[in-house]
Amino acid sequence: MRALLARHLPDYRVRTVNRLGHGLDNFVYEVNDELLVRRSRVADPQANRQEVARLAAVRELSPLPVPEVVFADDETGTIAYRKLPGTPLNHHLHDNHQPGDPDHPHHHGVGGTLDPAPLAEQLGTFLSAIHGAIPGTMRDLAPLDVYPAPTLLQDAALDYQDVAPHVPEQHRSLVEHFLSEAPPDEPPSLRFCHNDLGAEHILVDPQTGTITGIIDWTDAAITDPAHDFALIYRDLGPDLFTRTLTHYEFPVTKQDRARILFYARCALIEDLAYGLSTGPRHYADAALAHLPWTFTD
Structure with a gap:
């Protein structure tokens, strides 16, 4: 996870990486209490790209906040978001x-x-x-x-x-x-x-x-x-x-x-x-x- 973060956010100082949990399809990590990183159990590059585009469209539709993508790594099925409050x-x-x-x-x-x-x-x-x-x-x-x-x-x-x-x-x-x-x-x-x-x-x-x-x-x-x-x-x-x-x-x-x-x-x-x-x-x-x-x- 740290290597992935270093590749996509080379100037970002990683202090803590905590695994928050998992579901049927994904693992979720919290980084510095600022980012949430979701990594798929089985990478699907097309599905990853589709989700990034979908979130961009949803942000235009939704009257409530939805995750903002910081980076995506299609080969590993990873998407990093800014952590929402609450x-x-x-x-x-x-x-x-x-x-x-x-x-x-x-x-x-x-x-x-x-x-x-x-x-x-x-x-x-x-x-x-x-x-x-x-x-x-x-x-x-x-x-x-x-x-x-x-x-x-x-x-x-x-x-x-x-x-x-x-x-x-x-x-x-x-x-x-x-x-x-x-x-x-x-x-x-x-x-x-x-x-x-x-x-x-x-x-x-x-x-x-x-x-x-x-x-x-x-x-x-x-x-x-x-x-x-x-x-x-x-x-x-x-x-x-x-x-x-x-x-x-x-x-x-x-x-x-x-x-x-x-x-x-x-x-x-x-x-x-x-x-x-x-x-x-x-x-x-x-x-x-x-x-x-x-x-x-």
Whole structure:
């Protein structure tokens, strides 16, 4: 990592390099508490170039800050960004209780001193701007993601077989009922989406409660906009989801809501399986904490 930094930033003094964590596809390092460097497990030069161009376009679209690229190394699948202020929103959620804890009812999501009203307004305005991009203009910057709902449901059922013993017994019927239902219809249209808008990718100022940045655009795609709302529902709860819709400029139909719930539930099962196998445990802990509101209509 130091050699890579020296090659691209020869006059930059590197004092500290800390590995922050990893996901399914990337490792992330923090340099001098100023830069974040994301390195792919498997380098894809074309995908790297596409992401740099995509971030430049997103910076023009988004009313919220997004990462600014400092340098990119396509051969190693590396992109360095200036670190945005704030802390991930998942640090401010009620994730430290067990599902069904009477002290934290399932309709709660955002905790501490954070006010859900400004968060919802910022998210609704942000999603309006991103989803409002003309899909054709973004086609060269983001792949098409049209994973069929029946296949998603099959994947969720397979994941559930592995994690069912970890789901509290009083909630298993909720998940199993969902897995037995028919998947929703496919979306009538596709839009440019962040496509991984979990709470860990939303930065907030803990003092003011405002959003300071939206990070990790690796999975951005032309896809069903319900995917973006699904992770808001899963991670932040139905109350903040409903508030966000009041600031969203496009209509959300009954069919859209059905797909949002469907994607939220599939994503929760996927995170639970990931956190209990190869991923960080906090993914599983959050999934279990959010299971009641995600699987309760």
